[in-house]
Amino acid sequence: MKRGFYTIGSLIILLIAAFIxxxxxxxxxxxxxxxxPPFGSYDGTEIRYEQGSDFANYVANYADYFKNQGIExxxxxxxxxxxxxxxxxxxxLAYKKAVNKSGWKVPQTAVNRAMMPYFTxxxxxxxxxxxxxxxxxxxxxxxxxxxSSLTTARFAxxxxxxxxxxxxxxxxxxxxxxxxxxxxxxxxxSKRSFNLAVFNMNEYPDSEKAEYGKENSQKFVKYDFSVITxxxxxxxxxxxxxxxxxxxxxxxxxxxxxxxxxxxxxxKMTS
Numbered sequence: 001m002k003r004g005f006y007t008i009g010s011l012i013i014l015l016i017a018a019f020i021x022x023x024x025x026x027x028x029x030x031x032x033x034x035x036x037p038p039f040g041s042y043d044g045t046e047i048r049y050e051q052g053s054d055f056a057n058y059v060a061n062y063a064d065y066f067k068n069q070g071i072e073x074x075x076x077x078x079x080x081x082x083x084x085x086x087x088x089x090x091x092x093l094a095y096k097k098a099v100n101k102s103g104w105k106v107p108q109t110a111v112n113r114a115m116m117p118y119f120t121x122x123x124x125x126x127x128x129x130x131x132x133x134x135x136x137x138x139x140x141x142x143x144x145x146x147x148s149s150l151t152t153a154r155f156a157x158x159x160x161x162x163x164x165x166x167x168x169x170x171x172x173x174x175x176x177x178x179x180x181x182x183x184x185x186x187x188x189x190s191k192r193s194f195n196l197a198v199f200n201m202n203e204y205p206d207s208e209k210a211e212y213g214k215e216n217s218q219k220f221v222k223y224d225f226s227v228i229t230x231x232x233x234x235x236x237x238x239x240x241x242x243x244x245x246x247x248x249x250x251x252x253x254x255x256x257x258x259x260x261x262x263x264x265x266x267x268k269m270t271s
Contacts, residue, residue, distance in 0.1 A: 042093045058085035095155040225269040229261040
């Protein structure tokens with residue numbers, strides 16, 4: 001399967017850049033009307049954060065999940081939300097493209113069966129009346145979501161197996177070649193051995209430990225950083241100037257001006 005090209009490094013840099021300059025304004029409602037650049041691509045398909053897109057829907061779903069778990073949506077969690085959403089979007093694209101190439105399409109009867117539980121009466125039976133009274137746009141969105149989920153489910157079940165069965169036969173199972181089966185069966189055919197010597201670390205001379213520490217002191221350096229985070233560069237520069245001119249102490253600046261991103265209440269860096 002052909003995959004869109006993006007490196008881990010470029011993805012991390014792109015996401016961090018988006019987090020710093022774009023995501024916070026988006027979550028706080030500060031939209032400028034300018035179309036955002038794509039966050040990446042898969043097999044030629046750009047992944048953009050736009051209303052109605054799979055990526056935007058995943059972002060909203062993960063944000064809701066964080067909130068439902070009682071997790072505060074702060075600057076640090078923005079990155080994780082968009083990272084999870086991006087990975088989920090790539091996975092969904094991969095599944096959909098693979099299924100589309102096979103020529104398989106979701107039967108409308110399967111979509112109808114999946115939607116039936118959403119339109120049942122008090123007895124638990126399907127109600128055509130409830131279906132007709134439902135908001136048409138909500139029904140269309142529900143149908144679209146099931147078409148998408150059933151498409152990705154088709155790939156997952158065909159590739160990795162599913163729970164559905166017919167009698168004693170599994171309908172969809174993990175597919176592997178005869179060569180792979182033979183390889184797995186013969187993994188333990190050739191046995192190897194080696195000699196192992198074990199030494200008690202407590203018997204190692206303290207003088208040798210001390211000598212190693214002196215010769216490799218750079219490996220044992222510990223850093224202690226404090227940080228003040230501000231909403232924009234001009235504010236950060238103003239605070240830095242005030243500290244440099246001794247108009248305010250660093251500790252007071254933390255209390256008065258820092259948003260305390262990536263730090264505790266006293267300004268000690270935690271990330």
